[in-house]
Amino acid sequence: MQPNEHYRDILKEHLEFRKIQNTRYSLRAFARDLEIAPSNLSEILRGKQGISPQKAIQIASTLKLNKQESEYFTNLVMAHDARSKKDRNIAQRNLEKIKIFSEKKQLQEDTFKLISDWYYYAILELITTSDFKSNHKWIAKTLGLTTLEVDEAFARLLRLKLIKKTGGQYISTGIQLDTTHGVPSLSIKKFCQQILNKAMKSITDQSVDERELSTLTVAIHSEDLPVLKKKIQEFRNEFDRLIAKKLENKKANKVYCLSMQFFNLMENKND
DNA sequence: CGAGAGCGTTCAGTACATAC
DNA sequence: GTATGTACTGAACGCTCTCG
Numbered sequence: 001m002q003p004n005e006h007y008r009d010i011l012k013e014h015l016e017f018r019k020i021q022n023t024r025y026s027l028r029a030f031a032r033d034l035e036i037a038p039s040n041l042s043e044i045l046r047g048k049q050g051i052s053p054q055k056a057i058q059i060a061s062t063l064k065l066n067k068q069e070s071e072y073f074t075n076l077v078m079a080h081d082a083r084s085k086k087d088r089n090i091a092q093r094n095l096e097k098i099k100i101f102s103e104k105k106q107l108q109e110d111t112f113k114l115i116s117d118w119y120y121y122a123i124l125e126l127i128t129t130s131d132f133k134s135n136h137k138w139i140a141k142t143l144g145l146t147t148l149e150v151d152e153a154f155a156r157l158l159r160l161k162l163i164k165k166t167g168g169q170y171i172s173t174g175i176q177l178d179t180t181h182g183v184p185s186l187s188i189k190k191f192c193q194q195i196l197n198k199a200m201k202s203i204t205d206q207s208v209d210e211r212e213l214s215t216l217t218v219a220i221h222s223e224d225l226p227v228l229k230k231k232i233q234e235f236r237n238e239f240d241r242l243i244a245k246k247l248e249n250k251k252a253n254k255v256y257c258l259s260m261q262f263f264n265l266m267e268n269k270n271d
Numbered sequence: 272c273g274a275g276a277g278c279g280t281t282c283a284g285t286a287c288a289t290a291c
Numbered sequence: 292g293t294a295t296g297t298a299c300t301g302a303a304c305g306c307t308c309t310c311g
Contacts, residue, residue, distance in 0.1 A: 026277075026278060027279060027280095028277070029277095036299085037300060038278085038279075039279090039281080039299085039300075039301080040299060040300075042279060042280055043280085043298095043299095046280085048281095049297075050297075050298070051298080052298055055298080055299090081297090083287095083290095083296085083298095084288085084290090085289095085290095
């Protein structure tokens with residue numbers, strides 16, 4: 001029995017994340033950070049080569065995985081690449097144990113991983129608009145995606161039962177996703193970075209009439225931070241309710257994104 | 272426009288663990 | 292003990308990009 005996930009995908013995800021942070025980041029740079037040869041990494045990612053248990057531990061360490069993630073990663077490697085059948089079986093059994101132990105957390109993480117790209121939410125909203133067409137080419141063009149991305153997205157959304165197809169038309173099931181709150185997972189970070197990139201693009205691509213970008217730079221006291229964060233959440237909820245009220249007697253015809261950032265501008269984050 | 276740097280990839284060779 | 296498979300290394304290739 002094969003593990004559900006391949007360690008190769010974990011490595012690819014980390015590389016992709018670093019590339020988002022730094023567009024000049026490369027496979028070679030990643031290999032340098034992991035302290036392995038670029039040729040080695042290239043072949044690992046292309047599935048032409050495996051990883052030894054020693055390397056797996058070293059990579060988990062350099063990726064700064066926590067104890068559970070590290071254990072999961074090394075067992076994934078062992079389950080695939082251990083030389084002896086005995087070691088592969090042991091690793092496989094360990095993976096089952098880890099899976100049962102963290103089943104709920106894993107489910108939430110897996111769910112968010114599937115929708116960690118910005119366009120999943122955008123597609124779900126686009127479906128509710130008046131001009132929506134259940135045509136992958138039209139959807140791809142509307143959101144600036146490739147048809148392959150749209151194909152994959154709809155396959156996942158159908159699997160997650162977030163949408164259904166009746167009479168050749170996509171319909172939202174209205175099911176809300178319970179994504180992990182406050183968990184600094186790679187998926188959530190990736191989602192936020194993609195949205196920020198979209199916001200940056202809107203500065204040059206969209207007219208002032210189409211968008212609203214505003215910034216407030218302000219000095220605060222750190223003990224007020226929880227109250228201020230709560231206020232932002234309240235505004236977001238109020239904004240959402242207002243939109244819902246406005247759409248009581250008409251259908252939406254645009255998909256917009258409201259993204260708020262409130263963050264520390266000081267390089268030294270210690271008080 | 273040429274030089275140099277960096278990129279991803281392939282390939283030959285080596286070392287070592289496992290299977291028989 | 293030997294054959295086999297494979298992780299790993301380093302050299303090299305062709306390509307792109309940047310800089311002077």
